[in-house]
Amino acid sequence: MAGLEVPCGETLGRHKVNGEVEMKKSSAFIMVVPGLVILAVCLFLPLLRVIVPTFSDGEYPFSAYISFFQDEYYMTIFFRTVKIALITTAVCMIGGVPTAYFISRCSKKWRGILLAVSIFPMMTNSVIRSFAWINILGSNGIVNRFLMAVGLADKPVKLLYTEFAIIIGSVYLFLPLMIVTVSGVMENIGDDMMEAAQSLGANRLIAFMKVIFPMSLPGIIVGGILVFTGTLTAYTTPQLLGGNTNMVMATFIYQRAMAVGDWNGAAVISLIMIVVTLIVIKGFNALANRLDRRGESNG
Amino acid sequence: MAFMTLENIAVCYDKKKQILKGLNLEVEKGELVSLLGPSGCGKTTTLRVVAGFIDPQEGTFRLDGDDLTKVPVHKRNFGLVFQSYALFPHLSVYDNVAFGLKMRKMGKDEIDRKVKDILEVCGLTDLADRFPQQMSGGQRQRVALARALVIEPKLLLLDEPLSNLDAKLRVNMRVEIKRIQKKLGITTLFVTHDQEECFSISDKVAVMNQGVIEQYDSPENIYRHPKTEFVARFIGFENFLDLKKSGDVYQTADGKVFAVETPHEEAALTGTIRPEDIEIDREGRTANVLEGTVGVRTFLGKSYQYEVSTSAGKFMVNMRAEDQFQEGDPIRLYLPANKLILVSR
Structure with a gap:
């Protein structure tokens, strides 16, 4: 016109x-x-x-940060934190994605029940949750008593106050988040996708990996980011299950600020955590884009 | 023995609701057979039994002599086209079509050649790099067809493939499907509730009702000689009158006499005739005539359709535009013996 x-x-x-x-x-x-x-x-x-x-703080603008990265003890805490968050995220993905798929394929009634059950841990106070894990993992806890009763161990195995304990606690804490996020995305994938893949010669596992998984990748990425940032910044769980020997960034910030009174030091760690979080989110998104593009190009 | 056979297939959900009640079907190699019926008649269930998504409680499914009843879906090598098309949204047209070949672990060059060939056949060569969400319904439909055909399936199964398309495209696509099906000579099962669609495309039609096949014949025979009242109703017969055999002719309850061209062995049955086959009696015939009163008139384009109340119930009658009637006019309907068909009740 x-x-x-x-x-x-x-x-x-x-x-x-x-x-x-x-x-x-x-x-x-x-x-x-x-x-x-x-x-x-x-x-x-x-x-x-x-x-x-x-x-x-210090002689030149970034000296506080430079000295952080030069301090071996600080770096141990830094890498431990990132490692715990990454492992927790990976475990939540491996455990959460199939669970979410199973829930998303259930009838509406069962879906509601199963989702409510999987969210249940999130409704309890995190202190109580962690104490429950102390009960399970402690030297006189359920796991150790079982191991000794069966004869797999003569004396209690050290489970509590380890990185392992923090990871277990974090997975327990954040797995529901992964399940809910991913099953929300998977609910919108029709049964016909799985059936089409099967009719083209894929068994259920391959159909899941080649069709359902890539289709739910956006949800998995969001879930991953939530779990990762949640684990990175969680305070109660690492404090109660990791103890003072397995300090992570969050507990370390608290110690610097409240116990030592080093507010500037705590602030430095805080900013580093923010930057790490942003980098990881960026990384997740880049990964998602790359996987998506791999699907787009002809193989 | 026929190429594909379904023997005595029974399927029920929830132990109570029986969907298929001992269904039998035989399909010859290269034929396109339609399963036609209203929703809930079990036609999609039948297709899903053949595809392998449903395990029938009873019965056997054979293809080329092999019993495939218990073979899992992914080992059957059948091409499926879904009503929703079910294209993988994260893959391009090319990769959607290549999916089945990759599952068969074919070499890259072979895949490339086969995909390009089938895209050519389906007229999709220019769209190979598109994604499903960037295409129209008709194009998606063709991709779904190409994806199902490229694996060179032993059977092609189409589940209401045209029902999501607009009317004009639907006609084009069904010609297209028929063309490709004949070209590749592939045995095909086609599920639909649209009788026009089904008649135009099929070599044979199985009309289904409540879990059994009511009639299995060529489209022409079903159109001209429906066997049961259900089939007649489903394929466009609208007028029915109860008849009883008396000697060589048939009588209504109030004694009106009707002659038919093709007699029927049963004693109590239903006579049926299409609205366009009814004529007006102006000569005062005694047999094959119903007296009635003209009711509501509707415009059909080529003709008008009148609702006529008679002693045998309401009749729908199509008349040319020249024969104008007013509501309330008395009318004599003539049901020619060669058009009046007898069906089982």
């Missing part, structure tokens, strides 16, 4: 369109304002106040 009009009319028309678009943008902006204000006052400002001083 624009082609039939004289140039003048065309520009007029375009102005009008632009005006409309701008109006929509501005009204959208107004709606974002309340959220932005809350974020600015309650998140960005305090964060800046905590982080800015870390750059004037």
